[in-house]
Amino acid sequence: xxxxxxxxxxxxxxxxxxxxxxxxxxxxxxxxxxxxxxxxxxxxxxxxxxxxxxxxxxxxxxxxxxxxxxxxxxxxxxxxxxxxxxxxxxxxxxxxxxxxxxxxxxxxxxxxxxxxxxxxxxxxxxxxxxxxxxxxxxxxx
Numbered sequence: 745x746x747x748x749x750x751x752x753x754x755x756x757x758x759x760x761x762x763x764x765x766x767x768x769x770x771x772x773x774x775x776x777x778x779x780x781x782x783x784x785x786x787x788x789x790x791x792x793x794x795x796x797x798x799x800x801x802x803x804x805x806x807x808x809x810x811x812x813x814x815x816x817x818x819x820x821x822x823x824x825x826x827x828x829x830x831x832x833x834x835x836x837x838x839x840x841x842x843x844x845x846x847x848x849x850x851x852x853x854x855x856x857x858x859x860x861x862x863x864x865x866x867x868x869x870x871x872x873x874x875x876x877x878x879x880x881x882x883x884x885x
Contacts, residue, residue: 778840789850789868796862805857805866816841849873
């Protein structure tokens with residue numbers, strides 16, 4: 745029983761290794777799920793994303809619909825030459841897009857973004873949320 749499992753197990757991997765790259769590795773599988781940290785400090789909301797190999801020109805940071813922070817970009821697929829023989833493909837390529845609904849205390853007019861050593865940092869300063877004032881209404885009669 746163990747011998748037959750071992751044979752089919754190795755057979756599966758031999759078949760998988762002989763598949764064309766386009767069938768074996770999805771272009772956007774890992775990169776589409778770009779992980780982003782969001783922390784809140786007393787002064788701001790800070791978003792950090794690891795984007796190794798990307799230039800700042802390949803990344804877009806936008807505030808949409810008033811309070812939606814959108815971070816997107818694309819890593820180009822490496823050009824394949826006719827005579828290239830790939831042994832392993834682990835670095836992902838493709839597009840990514842992440843959206844976050846900012847809280848009321850986010851000052852969307854003062855958002856700043858910086859990229860250093862493949863790490864994107866987006867800082868959204870906080871502002872004091874103004875509470876509606878109570879207004880007394882005179883009762884007539």
